[in-house]
Amino acid sequence: MSLKLYGPSTNPRLSQVHLVADLLQIPVEVVEVGYDQCESKEHLARNPFAKIPVIETKDGFLYESNAICRYLARSKLESGLYGATPFQQSQVDQWIDWTVNELDPNFMTTFPQLWGHYPVNEDAFKNAKNIINDKLKQLESHFKNSSYLVGDKLTIADVTLIVRIAPFFILLIDEKTRKSYPSLMKWFTAVSELPQFKKNFGRVRLCKVAFPLPKQEVQPKEEKQKEQKPKDEKPKEQKPKDEKPKEQKQKEQKPKEAEKPKEAQKQKAQDDDEPLAEKKKNPLDLLPPSPFNIDDYKRAFFAEKDIAKNIQQLFTQVDVQGWSLWIVTYNKSQNEGKQLILTNNLMKGFINQRLDQNFRKYSFAIHGVYGDEPNLEIRGAWLWRGTEVPQEWKDHVAYDYHVFRRIDINNEQDKKDFTEFWVNQEEDVSKVGDLTARSLMYFR
Numbered sequence: 112m113s114l115k116l117y118g119p120s121t122n123p124r125l126s127q128v129h130l131v132a133d134l135l136q137i138p139v140e141v142v143e144v145g146y147d148q149c150e151s152k153e154h155l156a157r158n159p160f161a162k163i164p165v166i167e168t169k170d171g172f173l174y175e176s177n178a179i180c181r182y183l184a185r186s187k188l189e190s191g192l193y194g195a196t197p198f199q200q201s202q203v204d205q206w207i208d209w210t211v212n213e214l215d216p217n218f219m220t221t222f223p224q225l226w227g228h229y230p231v232n233e234d235a236f237k238n239a240k241n242i243i244n245d246k247l248k249q250l251e252s253h254f255k256n257s258s259y260l261v262g263d264k265l266t267i268a269d270v271t272l273i274v275r276i277a278p279f280f281i282l283l284i285d286e287k288t289r290k291s292y293p294s295l296m297k298w299f300t301a302v303s304e305l306p307q308f309k310k311n312f313g314r315v316r317l318c319k320v321a322f323p324l325p326k327q328e329v330q331p332k333e334e335k336q337k338e339q340k341p342k343d344e345k346p347k348e349q350k351p352k353d354e355k356p357k358e359q360k361q362k363e364q365k366p367k368e369a370e371k372p373k374e375a376q377k378q379k380a381q382d383d384d385e386p387l388a389e390k391k392k393n394p395l396d397l398l399p400p401s402p403f404n405i406d407d408y409k410r411a412f413f414a415e416k417d418i419a420k421n422i423q424q425l426f427t428q429v430d431v432q433g434w435s436l437w438i439v440t441y442n443k444s445q446n447e448g449k450q451l452i453l454t455n456n457l458m459k460g461f462i463n464q465r466l467d468q469n470f471r472k473y474s475f476a477i478h479g480v481y482g483d484e485p486n487l488e489i490r491g492a493w494l495w496r497g498t499e500v501p502q503e504w505k506d507h508v509a510y511d512y513h514v515f516r517r518i519d520i521n522n523e524q525d526k527k528d529f530t531e532f533w534v535n536q537e538e539d540v541s542k543v544g545d546l547t548a549r550s551l552m553y554f555r
Contacts, residue, residue, distance in 0.1 A: 113138040117154070118163030119145055120485065121449035124176035125164040126311040127274045131180045131267055133307040135187050139166075177207055180267045191264050202261045206268035214275045217243050225282060227325045227460060236324060243279060247292055254294035258301070265302065273302045277315055285321045313445025322508050325464045395473050395496040401433030405496070409475055409555055422533045425494070426520050435498045436518035436529055439478070441489035441509070448487040454480050455550045458489045461509055462554055470495075470503040471555060477532050479551035481543055488546060492532030493554075 114132070116139050118125040125141070132139040144154055149161040157165045158174040165174045166182070173179050181204075184193035194200040220239035223229040250272075253260070260268040280289060280299065289296055302308060303315045408428070412421050429436070441461070448454050458480050478491025495501060500515050507513070518525045528544075535541035541548045 113140050115140050115142050115167040117142045117144045117157060117165040117167070119143065119450075121446060121453070122163060123274055123312075123446075126446070127176050127270060128164055128166065128179045128183070130274075130307055130311045131183050131192070131270055133310060134192060134265070134270075134305075135183055135190055137183060137186070177211065177271060180270065181207075184267045191262075192266055194261055194266055195264075199261050199266075203266050203268045206260045207271045210268070210272050210275055213246050214243070214272075217246075218275065218278070221283060222278060224324060225322055226456065227464065231324050233324065240283065243283070244288065247276070247279075247284070247295060251292045251295045254298045258298065265305075269298075269302055273299065273308070274312075277303065277312065280317050281315065282318055282322045284318075286317065286319045289317065309445075316444060316512060318508065319511070320508055322465070325460070393469070393473075394502060398433060398497055401430045401496075403428060403430040403434055405434075405473070405475060405494070412475070418534050418536065422530050425533075426526065429494070429520070431520065432498070434494060434496055436520065437493045437495070437500075438516045438518065438528060438532070439476075439491055439493055439504075440514045440516070442512045442514055443489065448482070448489070449485040451480065451484055451487060451549055454487045454489065458550070459552065461489070461507070462552065465508050466554075467503040467506065470501070473497075473501070473503075474554060476554040477536065477551060478554060480549045481546035482549070483547065487549065490532075490543075491554075492529050 114137065116125060116128060116132075118141075120126075120141055120143055129139055129141065144163060144165075146163075148154055149163060154163075154165075155161060157167070157172045160174070162174060164176055164179065165172055166179045168182070173182055181193070184190070194203045217239040220235055221243070224231050224236050257263075259265055260272060276299070303312075408425065411424065412418075415421050415424075425436075441458075447457065458478065462478055474493060474495035476491050476493040476495075478489075478493075480487050480489055482488045498517075504510055504513070504515070518529045520526055531543045535543050535548060536551055538548050538551060
């Protein structure tokens with residue numbers, strides 16, 4: 112009989128089990144169980160701890176992904192996926208335990224912060240990242256003398272490890288740092304290029320630079336003090352002796368300033384000019400003047416109830432020498448776009464946390480998630496200063512994973528494609544192409 116594997120098809124631990132089954136050529140039927148169904152009676156009968164994945168065998172249910180992988184590998188010991196000898200099998204267990212104990216805790220410290228699920232704690236994040244790099248150095252030393260973790264063949268220890276460290280190379284460990292681990296990366300490339308790995312995890316896209324932590328909004332001190340101060344508490348009166356030195360100081364300063372007004376003004380001018388001299392001008396500010404005013408258009412856009420009029424106004428008024436229209440599409444990986452909530456978080460993270468927010472004054476966009484689970488897409492229609500892809504996008508950590516299509520307003524098909532984004536904005540109802548708009552946002 113084919114084994115039944117319960118859990119969300121997008122869960123990496125379920126994909127890990129499925130990868131082992133594919134390597135062993137064991138047929139597995141995935142039964143979709145969403146995260147919201149883990150507390151159901153049906154699933155609690157499979158796993159009383161309400162976790163996934165769970166596999167159903169002829170002898171009963173098994174849970175914990177590594178235990179399931181061990182079970183599958185033991186069922187076909189001749190494959191060598193659990194090692195060729197009892198000693199190698201113990202080495203496989205040793206490396207699985209090492210991976211779980213050394214990497215998982217630091218994964219849980221870093222990635223929830225990167226994804227915006229936990230508040231940012233920079234000290235904890237940096238400490239965990241340093242530990243991860245130390246562990247990668249240990250792996251580099253091992254792979255200098257061995258092609259795999261155990262012996263000269265792939266085992267489930269390699270599967271467990273690559274599932275854990277692939278996210279590090281996708282988001283956390285930049286290209287420059289990875290170059291210091293040539294032996295580890297040789298192993299990583301060999302395993303990640305396996306057809307069975309690609310089937311379950313897709314093509315791994317390594318980051319050039321590490322994804323930055325989300326920016327935190329800092330609450331002004333005055334507001335914090337107001338919130339912390341009880342309503343009935345009266346402000347403390349300052350002691351006269353505290354005020355007197357300040358008054359004296361101000362009186363002492365005034366004559367000095369009056370004595371040399373020109374020098375003081377000159378010094379003040381220099382002090383005022385210094386920050387401006389250090390500030391780099393945006394290349395978009397250096398473009399020739401344009402008659403099209405983006406702020407006026409934004410106000411008109413939100414004031415006009417008939418959105419169709421807005422798009423005609425845009426096509427009529429936009430200065431194509433100084434501004435350009437684009438459709439921007441995210442080139443997702445195989446395992447992305449499965450669930451709306453995750454795809455929506457990914458989209459908002461790209462736009463609100465990863466894109467330079469100063470770019471708002473040079474642009475306007477309707478960007479969103481379109482389609483249906485498990486095949487959602489992230490895309491949008493953009494208007495920005497200049498006629499090329501601006502530096503703000505080129506500096507985006509996921510720039511290489513986006514496709515930029517410039518719109519020719521003299522081309523009817525281009526205008527139609529752009530218009531659909533601009534006009535069809537009713538979530539879960541409107542269609543853009545043949546995809547339903549699911550979650551939309553403005554970049555303004």
